[in-house]
Structure formats: C-alpha cells, structure tokens
Amino acid sequence: MPLENIQNIVLVLSGKGGVGKSSITTQLALTLSLQGYSVGVLDIDLTGPSIPRFFGIEKAKVRQAPGGWIPVPVHDAQTLLPRARSTSKDIGALSCMSLGFILANRNDAVIWRGPKKTAMVRQFLTDVLWPKLDFLLIDTPPGTSDEHISLLETLLKQTNTPSAPRNQLAGAVVVTTPQAIAVSDVKKELNFCKKTGIRVLGVVENMSGFVCPKCAKCANLFSKGGGEAMAIEFEVPFLGRLPIDPAFSALIEEGTRPEYPKGTFDDDIELENEENKRTIEDEKALLVDKYRDCHLYQKQFNEIVKKLVADIHSRN
Amino acid sequence: MAPSLEEPTMEEPTQVDFDAPLKAAPKLVAPEPEHCPGPESQAAGTADSCAGCPNQAICASAPKGPDPDIPLITARLASIKHKILVLSGKGGVGKSTFSTMLAHGFASNPSHTVGLMDTDICGPSIPKMMGVEDETIHVTAEGWEPVWVTENLGVMSVQFMLPNRDDAVIWRGAKKNGLIKKFLMDVVWDELDFLVVDTPPGTSDEHLSVNSYLKGAGVSGAVLVTTPQEVSLLDVRKEMDFCRKAGIRILGIVENMSGFVCPGCSHVSQIFKASTGGAKRLAEEEKIPFLGKVPLDPRIGQACDLGESFLEAWPDSPACEAIREVVRRVAVEVGFGGDVLGEGESS
Numbered sequence: 001m002p003l004e005n006i007q008n009i010v011l012v013l014s015g016k017g018g019v020g021k022s023s024i025t026t027q028l029a030l031t032l033s034l035q036g037y038s039v040g041v042l043d044i045d046l047t048g049p050s051i052p053r054f055f056g057i058e059k060a061k062v063r064q065a066p067g068g069w070i071p072v073p074v075h076d077a078q079t080l081l082p083r084a085r086s087t088s089k090d091i092g093a094l095s096c097m098s099l100g101f102i103l104a105n106r107n108d109a110v111i112w113r114g115p116k117k118t119a120m121v122r123q124f125l126t127d128v129l130w131p132k133l134d135f136l137l138i139d140t141p142p143g144t145s146d147e148h149i150s151l152l153e154t155l156l157k158q159t160n161t162p163s164a165p166r167n168q169l170a171g172a173v174v175v176t177t178p179q180a181i182a183v184s185d186v187k188k189e190l191n192f193c194k195k196t197g198i199r200v201l202g203v204v205e206n207m208s209g210f211v212c213p214k215c216a217k218c219a220n221l222f223s224k225g226g227g228e229a230m231a232i233e234f235e236v237p238f239l240g241r242l243p244i245d246p247a248f249s250a251l252i253e254e255g256t257r258p259e260y261p262k263g264t265f266d267d268d269i270e271l272e273n274e275e276n277k278r279t280i281e282d283e284k285a286l287l288v289d290k291y292r293d294c295h296l297y298q299k300q301f302n303e304i305v306k307k308l309v310a311d312i313h314s315r316n
Numbered sequence: 317m318a319p320s321l322e323e324p325t326m327e328e329p330t331q332v333d334f335d336a337p338l339k340a341a342p343k344l345v346a347p348e349p350e351h352c353p354g355p356e357s358q359a360a361g362t363a364d365s366c367a368g369c370p371n372q373a374i375c376a377s378a379p380k381g382p383d384p385d386i387p388l389i390t391a392r393l394a395s396i397k398h399k400i401l402v403l404s405g406k407g408g409v410g411k412s413t414f415s416t417m418l419a420h421g422f423a424s425n426p427s428h429t430v431g432l433m434d435t436d437i438c439g440p441s442i443p444k445m446m447g448v449e450d451e452t453i454h455v456t457a458e459g460w461e462p463v464w465v466t467e468n469l470g471v472m473s474v475q476f477m478l479p480n481r482d483d484a485v486i487w488r489g490a491k492k493n494g495l496i497k498k499f500l501m502d503v504v505w506d507e508l509d510f511l512v513v514d515t516p517p518g519t520s521d522e523h524l525s526v527n528s529y530l531k532g533a534g535v536s537g538a539v540l541v542t543t544p545q546e547v548s549l550l551d552v553r554k555e556m557d558f559c560r561k562a563g564i565r566i567l568g569i570v571e572n573m574s575g576f577v578c579p580g581c582s583h584v585s586q587i588f589k590a591s592t593g594g595a596k597r598l599a600e601e602e603k604i605p606f607l608g609k610v611p612l613d614p615r616i617g618q619a620c621d622l623g624e625s626f627l628e629a630w631p632d633s634p635a636c637e638a639i640r641e642v643v644r645r646v647a648v649e650v651g652f653g654g655d656v657l658g659e660g661e662s663s
Binding site for chain 1: 347348349350351352354405406407408409412437438439441444445449481482483484485486487488489490492516517518519520521523524543545546547548550551553554555556557558561562576578579580581583585586587588589591612614617618620621
C-alpha cells in the first residue's frame, strides 16, 4: 500500500477560499520539519494549486518511477547552522506533490468535471511513492465537494486496513478568518467533519489583525475572535490566532529573510529586535532556514505544532 | 492494486467540449468512471471508457440531441438585458463581496431591476452579505420566487433551501449542476436590467454548467476579481484561460484588497504585495481592461457581516468611490449607456 510509509495524516480544511489553507499548510510543514520530523505535503487543489508557489518550486516536475510518481523534494534531512537566536537545528526532510508539477504550462486552466477530479485525487493517494514520513499534510480546495468526498472515501478505506498504523488518519486542522462570512462557511466544514467522522484537531484563526509597520498599532482588518467563538460552539480545540505578517508574504513572494523594524508591537508587547540582518548568502539559503526568523514561527507555529504533535502522539 | 503508470498527460486539457450541445443528464445507477465522457455528452454510452460501466445502457439509451431544457432556459432569461459573471480562480479574494457591491451599485438607480444569483453551492455567502440569511424560497405556480432584498434587488442562493444554516452541502459535481440548472430554469426573474452571477473558486462543474446553460441566452461577459499577490494572479490566469476556451468575453479585471489605510496614522500598507506588478500589469499583458483598484477597508467586511450595503453605509469613503468607479466601468463595458448609478448630473 502506498501510504504505508506514513505515520500520521493530517488534513487542512476550510469551507471558505482564500483564508490561508495553503499558507497554514506550508507553515505547518516547515515547522514540523524544523522540529525534526520528516514531512510530505500533498496538494489536492486541482484547479488552483498554490503549494508549488509557496515552496518556491514552481519549475519542478514530478519524476516517474516504476510503480508511481516520486514527489518533488524541497529539502533533505540536514543540520542547519546556528543563527542569531536559534542554535543549530536538525531538520527533517520535506517533499511535495501537486498537480502544479504535472501541468505543462503554469497558466493553463484545469477544466475538469467531477469524475476526472475524483480519479486524480485517488491517483494522488495511491500512486505517489512517499519516502518514510512522520507526517503527511493534505492541503485541500475550498468547499465540500468532489475532491473532499473522494479524498475521504479513499483515505478511510486505506487507513482502516489492519496493516495501517494505528490512527493513521490523525484528523483535520480547520482554518478560518475572523469575519462572520468566513465563519459561516467554515461551520459547514465542521459539520462535514462530523458527518464523515474526521476528528478535528483544532481551529486556527488566520489573518487576525495586522500590525501597521508605521505606527505599530494592531488593526483588526477582518474583525477578531470569530474563530475562537466557533471552536467553543462546536467543542473543538482552538489552536491560536495568527496575525497577518507582511514579512511572511515577502518571504514567499520574494524570498527575502523576514526582518522586523525596531519597535514592532504585537498586542502591545514590544517584539524583540534580533540581530538578523540579511546577508548575501541568503539568496541561496533554504526556505526553511529563512522561515526560522519569521515571528509567526517563533511566536505561534512552534507552540501550535508542539501541541498538535503531542495530541496526535497521545493517540498512536 | 497495480498503480497505473499512465502519465497524466495535459495534452488534452479540453476533454470538455465547450461547443457540444448538452443533452439532458440521465439518472445513473453508479458513480461515473474516471474517463467518463459525461452522461450529458454526445459520446455518452458509446465512448471507449463506457465499456463495462454499469451506467452504459442508461447513457446509451438516453435521448440524443441537445438538452430540451436549454431553450426553456433561454426563453426564461430572454428578458434579462445584461448577464454578468463574477469569476476568480482563487477563493477569498472578494468575489461575493464584489458581486454584492455590483448588485447594490446597479440597484442604486431606482429605475433598474437587478438579480443576484449565487452558484457557490458548498459555500454560499451572498445571503449573509445581503442580510437575508433566514429567508426561504417561495414557490408559486410560475416557479421559484427570488428573495427580494429591496424593491429592485432579488437574490437566489442554495442557502435559502437548507433546513439548517450550518449544514454542509456535500454534493458531487453532477448534483450541483442539476441545482444550477434549476436556478436558471425555475426561478422567476421576470424583467431584469442586470443579472450578476457569483461563482465558486476554480474552473470546474459550476463554471462549465453556468456557461453551457447560458450560452443560448447570451452572457454579456465576466468580471475577474483578484488580490494583488502573485499567488492569486496565478489562479486568475487560469481563469482567463478558461474564459478564452469557453468563449466568454472578459469585461475586465478588478484588483481587490489593494493597500490598507491604517486607521491610526493613515499610512498605506501593501498587505498583499503586488510583487509582480499586480492586476494592472496582468491586464496590460493580457490586453484586457483594468477596471480599478479597491482598497482594503475593514468597514467593507463589517458591512458584509451585518448584511448592509457598504455603498449606502459609507458613501464618502475612498473605497466606496473606488467601487462606484468600477461599477461605472463595468456598465460601460457591457454597453450600458447612460447613468448607471442614478446619480443625476454628478456622474
């Protein structure tokens, strides 16, 4: 069975589009890798695959091997050199699979009806030759339709075999933004999880506030607190609130190492200004290395992921 | 199970034949197989992949020829002057927000009648943004009555049909297509000046269905919505490719969430950085009209959450002015002469 190399499978879901599923998936993957786990990312958003862009591997192509596809490696397991505030780190390998790696031209539209999408999702789950993985993160498109139905049908069938690791399908991380509009769609997704019997590992409230780089005041672009209220209503864990961090967008869009102006505030606590000046080698530095300097990692994801991993391991 | 070694070739990206007249989809006894030509296609029941499919006999014996409902749809929609699709490859860029603004904008002229149709089956947002979330559809002898938000602004969405507002609609494509068809065939829109069609993200069933069903009635064109980042533009390019292949005219592109004005110090931050030149550059490259930029204003989100019209609540804000300008440009692109916003001399 192709998923037998995988210890835990975590889905990233949201009823609403553009709330940051792919961004959260990317950061979960980078953080897991920084904590030393080997990670795979599977992107089943067929009509709008963003994972290749997020990992900066848009030009990569999938290779064919006897028996299936070889996922695109992002980095191998290695030791990162120490940085200003972080010591040297042993990181786990990271690899990705997305339809984006198979398209001939990145602007081509994938105009597929349901059955074709169903078949592709199934093929992604059965024909990808993952290396040994501690975690497989699955990034999904918005909604509760063909891709989701096929994903769960296939996963539930495969993870319920006696040979599969216990609780291989660990559950789902549900992403929302704070506005009522997004929350009302994401509630549908929570009901979807309930109906299909997927455990909700927790809710993440993304885009919760933005720190103005000029006056350093935190503004709530899309209001605040909606995700937490929803988590309480549905009795699922709330993992945390993530502010919009322009340094993270710059890291993804331009590959620049996150840098914060002195005196940046977050919830009225002055953030420490580290000695992390950009250097020339940064051009070639790994994404995961640069991500270490991102506040989202230092202040949020490191903790969120530790919580998640402890939760998942307690059930294995 | 032996994994297939077949390379998923992208050489045949238009397995979907846009020009084929759709025939009525027959009732199937089993899910469609992988290479199903589509039960409503001309090759249904006779294609290579149909061999061995439990549905083969049903598909093959279904009446041939175009879907008899398409002329009905065309007749139903004949009295609608302008039909505008709002598209975006990416989710959460503000398609629904923009659709409501467009509808409110058109409806601000009391002499217009405007319809707004939500084809996002799995994540309908329009009813909440319009403040009519708890309404239900009334069925009359003539068909389904849309929910009227104001005298001259009617809305149709799957949300009105759900018994519980948080219920997930877990439907495969074929079922969604059926509902969209019903929306087009059974909803009594009567005479409309504008019908705005809001779509879900992506390029799949809903988009194909809307396109094929509306073909006879004629679509004025599509407005593409994007945010400034490359991640979003990437998906919008795919949507353009879709429009070209499907023969839908692109009315233009709107850049949403473009810059944020800090309420504290009025400093403009580019939250979503246009590292590749944003929508303006894309519009120039692709030679399509650029309809304008709408700044990110937290009050827009609040107005949507409360179901109010942002244009009425904050008529003097810069974002409002930007939106009105975009509405005017859209009206010009669809060939609407005159005063679309009903502002009298000032426009």
